[in-house]
Amino acid sequence: MAFGDDEERGEGIIQQDIQQPLIQAKRTTTDGGRNQNQNGENGSRRHPWMVYLSTFVAVCGSYEFGACAGYSSPTQSAITAELGLSTAQYALFGSILTVGAMIGAITSGPIADFIGRKGAMRVYSAFCVGGWLAIYFAKGSLALDIGRLAGGYGMGAFSYVVPVYIAEIAPVHLRGALTTLNQVMICAGVSVAFIIGIVLPWRALALTGLIPCVILLLGLFFIPESPRWLAKKGARKEFEAALQKLRGSDADINHEAAEIQNYIEELEQLPKASMFDLFQTRYLRSVTIAVGLMVFQQFGGINGICFYVSNIFEMAGFSPSVGTVIYALLQVVITTMGATLIDKAGRKPLLLVSAVGLVIGCILTAIAFYFKAHELSEKAAPILAITGILVYISAFSVGMGAVPWVVMSEIFPINVKGVAGSLATLVNWFGAWAISYTFNFLMEWSSSGTFIIYAVINAAAIIFVVMVVPETKGRSLEQIQADINA
Known part of the structure; x- marks a missing residue:
């Protein structure tokens, strides 16, 4: 149903997975290009703190993904006993998370392209917060399912926007390592939910899912928007400012900025696929x-x-x-x-x-x-x-x-x-x-x-x-x- 907008969504996925090889190929064309790139990388190596902070804030969404996925395992006995759920009702509660995730995964690309990566993460955090609160206050299966569906939507959307944002902000020499943190934090979220779910009541465990959302929402005030998204939207000044903030005040961003602009121009010339x-x-x-x-x-x-x-x-x-x-x-x-x-x-x-x-x-x-x-x-x-x-x-x-x-x-x-x-x-x-x-x-x-x-x-x-x-x-x-x- 959202496939008509997938060419826009593909821009994020393309930049995550294919941009580095294309840029690397361009860098080998001239010695001057390589030297400029090396200067830019050296600058970014001296000032990685904003990239690290931005990645930390973003992977709170990955942790939230894991917290949602891991919630149903340690809580099954307690929820079914307290609310009197049948096997079918709890199976629906556990699985409806993935229904929300399917919707979130399909719609996340167009939303992230329309309101930006940061704006999208705010929206998805709000869905997760609403979902956890619905589960916490649930008196029956309906509220549980609504909360789980909302959390699933946020989880599925985070599965797209978090790795895309990290790939779009990271310099070449850090991109691979930082992108892998997405999967590590998902596993960490699942594992922590499993462990603390042993000792916490199921309602209290739901409230712990709010913590990464709060950190993410507060952290978004201090990190820059994706420079590549800004460039795609034609916001040249904001694009350069965000890139400079990520690479450091004394880093030479001219070569990287030109590469990003050239890449986006080439992308827009490609035929749309259905x-x-x-x-x-x-x-x-x-x-x-x-x-x-x-x-x-x-x-x-x-x-x-x-x-x-x-x-x-x-x-x-x-x-x-x-x-x-x-x-x-x-x-x-x-x-x-x-x-x-x-x-x-x-x-x-x-x-x-x-x-x-x-x-x-x-x-x-x-x-x-x-x-x-x-x-x-x-x-x-x-x-x-x-x-x-x-x-x-x-x-x-x-x-x-x-x-x-x-x-x-x-x-x-x-x-x-x-x-x-x-x-x-x-x-x-x-x-x-x-x-x-x-x-x-x-x-x-x-x-x-x-x-x-x-x-x-x-x-x-x-x-x-x-x-x-x-x-x-x-x-x-x-x-x-x-x-x-x-």
């Missing part, structure tokens, strides 16, 4: 790779496990509080490790290692529930369950969590990247909804069977990665696209 263009023969393999990775990422079970991990441990006979704490800490550590490996090990090896680990984790968990259901080994079942879940989340965090988004950003030509990103994001959030909604029903049907299904899907992901997904590490975007379309 959703139907993606199904042309020349784009079909790229669409297959991107959508396929998103399908396997979500239908491998991650959101069902993440949303209800505490209940999984309880059903398996393992302490939910101990298991949740270990899960939460491990997730942050492995995600951080994966961010450092992606440019060293390569995309395809990480995906393969990740998918194999997911299969192993699912099989171990399935065996644990099979033992418990048939009373074969009461001592072995909890150990197998915690081992399986920890193997699963470790495997997901190291590869399948972040790598599909990286590959997606690399395989599409610049003129269709925006609309292609919208399609892949929509598929991703639909998968998240489907898995989170059906998880409790599947577990009631057969707990071991649920994880066998996920194991089969993850095994299919191994075949897909081997047969379809190319390695993109260390290659220019033009080389990648030429090989895909050959």
Whole structure:
């Protein structure tokens, strides 16, 4: 429904994922250009504090994303007991978050392009604040669902605007490292919600979700708007002032400012793409790779496990509080490790290692529930369950969590990247909804069977990665696209 505006949204995604290689290519054309760029980088290296502050403020939105996603796991028993919710009602409460996120992800691009990155983050924070307050004051399932839907909208919108804003403000030598903080903070938000949810009542846990929103709203008064968005809007003075503030008062921004202006002029000359263009023969393999990775990422079970991990441990006979704490800490550590490996090990090896680990984790968990259901080994079942879940989340965090988004950003030509990103994001959030909604029903049907299904899907992901997904590490975007379309 918002796909008509995706060419504008694509500008943000393009700048995040493709601008650096294009600019790097331009920098190699003349020695003078390289020298000017080096001077600019040196200046930014001496004055990174505003970039760091701006990134910190922005990733509060990423933390909010994680807090929303992690809320339903430690609160399931308390909410259902206090409000008398059925399995179906709580399944709707858990999964409606992803419905809001789908809407937020689709509409976030046009909104961020219309009112700016800072203005958009204010709007999304307001949705999250309203959502948490609705949950806090809820007396029944309706208020819970409304609050969860509002929080999901803000979460989905943050998933777009935060990495775009960071990529648009960061200098070249910091862009990769700072952008990875988005995923790290999402995991941190999930993990903290898991841990403090063990000791806090569910209403109090909802109030803790307001903290990152407050920090974000206050911080936006002290950080600059995205220079690239200002340049796109033709606000030349504001654009230069914002760039100067980010790079430092004594930094030479002339070369970088000229590159940004030239890039935006080139972008505006490209033909507009529609959703139907993606199904042309020349784009079909790229669409297959991107959508396929998103399908396997979500239908491998991650959101069902993440949303209800505490209940999984309880059903398996393992302490939910101990298991949740270990899960939460491990997730942050492995995600951080994966961010450092992606440019060293390569995309395809990480995906393969990740998918194999997911299969192993699912099989171990399935065996644990099979033992418990048939009373074969009461001592072995909890150990197998915690081992399986920890193997699963470790495997997901190291590869399948972040790598599909990286590959997606690399395989599409610049003129269709925006609309292609919208399609892949929509598929991703639909998968998240489907898995989170059906998880409790599947577990009631057969707990071991649920994880066998996920194991089969993850095994299919191994075949897909081997047969379809190319390695993109260390290659220019033009080389990648030429090989895909050959």
